[in-house]
Amino acid sequence: MKEKLTWEEIEKRYWHQWVQLVDFDWPDTEPWPLTAVVRVHSPDKREFNRLAAKDRPNSTARLYVDGIAPLYRISDEEAQAILHGSR
Amino acid sequence: MLSLRFDPDADLILAHADIKGPNNSEQVRLVFDTGASRTEIDSEILTALGFSEVDKVSDLGFECVTGPTHETFSVELDTFTALGRTCRNYEVAFVDFSKWKKDQIDGLLGWDFIRRLHYEQNGPKGLLTIY
Numbered sequence: 001m002k003e004k005l006t007w008e009e010i011e012k013r014y015w016h017q018w019v020q021l022v023d024f025d026w027p028d029t030e031p032w033p034l035t036a037v038v039r040v041h042s043p044d045k046r047e048f049n050r051l052a053a054k055d056r057p058n059s060t061a062r063l064y065v066d067g068i069a070p071l072y073r074i075s076d077e078e079a080q081a082i083l084h085g086s087r
Numbered sequence: 088m089l090s091l092r093f094d095p096d097a098d099l100i101l102a103h104a105d106i107k108g109p110n111n112s113e114q115v116r117l118v119f120d121t122g123a124s125r126t127e128i129d130s131e132i133l134t135a136l137g138f139s140e141v142d143k144v145s146d147l148g149f150e151c152v153t154g155p156t157h158e159t160f161s162v163e164l165d166t167f168t169a170l171g172r173t174c175r176n177y178e179v180a181f182v183d184f185s186k187w188k189k190d191q192i193d194g195l196l197g198w199d200f201i202r203r204l205h206y207e208q209n210g211p212k213g214l215l216t217i218y
Contacts, residue, residue: 026114028171031092046185053135061114062132064191070101070116071091071170071215079090082212 002039007032014065017041018048021061031069033061088218089171095213102196104169106179108136115193117169123197126167127180130159132193138162138181147180157182169196170204170217 010019010033024036039060042048052062074082093100100119105112106128113132125147143160150156159181167177184194205218 045191049131049135053131056111056135058110059112062193063114063116066191068097068099068101069092069094070103071093071119073171074090074092076088076090078092079214079216082092082214083209 002037004035004037006035010036010038011065011067014038014041016064016066017043018045018052018062018064020048020052021063022057022059024061026061028073029075031072036061088216091170091215091217093213093215095211099192100215101192102169104167104196106132106136106167107165108133108138109142109165110137111135116191117194117196118192119201120195121198121201123195125161125180125199126177126195126197127182127184128194129184130181131183131185133162133179133181140181144178149180149182159183167200169200172200172203174200 004023019041020039021033021036022039024033026033039057040048040051042051052060102117102119103114104117105114113136115128115132140160142162144163145161147159147161148156149159161178161180164177164179165175167174167179182194207216
C-alpha cells in the first residue's frame, strides 16, 4: 500500500509532474490537498493519462505540481482584509 | 456570498472542477476562461470516465483565428461542480488538448458556465467574489 503524504512532501517528490491522487483530504479552503496518496505520476501528460486510466479507482483527483494555486475559498473576513489592504 | 482567492501574478486563473461520468468521477484543473464559449474537457479524461462518441449529444465545430475549424462533439456529464455550484446533466465539449503547448491543464471553464454567475473580480488583489 502506498503511503499518505503531505502536500509539502508531494511537491518535493513530484515537482513538475502530473500526479493522480486518491484518499485525499482537500478542504475547499485550501489551494492544495492537506494529505493524499499518489497513485501514479509522470512528467509526461500522455504517459500519465495512460497510467491513470489503468485499473482506475472510482474517485480521483489529478493535477500538475507547479505551485500555481487554483481558486480556493477564503472567509469573508479574510476577503475584507485583502480588499482593505491589511493583507 | 463566496469569496475565492487566486494568484494575481499568474498568467491564468485556474479553477478546480469535479466531473462525474458513467463510471467514475475526477477532480480536474481548468482555466477560468470567459473567452471560451463552451466548457471543454480533455478527451483523454472523458474517455477514462467512460465517455465515447457513442455518447455524443451534438456535433461541435471550434473556429480558431490561426488554424482550421476543429470538429468534435459534446457529451453530457452526470454532474459538474465548480466554484461552489453543481450542475446536473451538464454538456461539455470533448476536445483533444494533447497538441496544446500549455498543457498543464485539463480543459477550459467556459462562458456557458461562467455566465450563470453573478461575480465580481478584483484582479490586482486576486479576489473573485460570487454572490
